[in-house]
Amino acid sequence: MPLLYTYETESVGDLLKILAENLQRRRLEKGLSREALFMMSGVPAPTIAKFEQKHTISLSSFVALAKALGYTDDIKSLIAKPLFSTMDELETINKNKNRKRGRNEFDK
Helix, strand or coil: CECCCCCCCCCHHHHHHHHHHHHHHHHHHCCCCHHHHHHHHCCCHHHHHHHHHHCCCCHHHHHHHHHHCCCHHHHHHCCCCCCCCCHHHHHHHHHCCCCCCCCCCCEC
8 A cells, every 4th residue: 555645746846836826816816915915924025925936935934824814724624634545545544543653664
């Protein structure tokens, strides 16, 4: 049972670009400048610009921006549900639900 999901076609860079574009779109829909979003989130306007243009930002800054734009529930729901594609994966997930530590093992 592979624990690494390899069916995704988007790269990390592709996903960061999508997040940056979505954040910029939401900011502009609300009629906010980067400076206004800075005042709401505490994330400096140059950091916001860097994210929108070069797609790099810390996770804490991204969460602060999303929260300032009203997306707290969406952030909380990221990676909230287990994903599985086979019954074996589901059985493993259910077996490991209460684990406090992982193992240094994975199927290749």
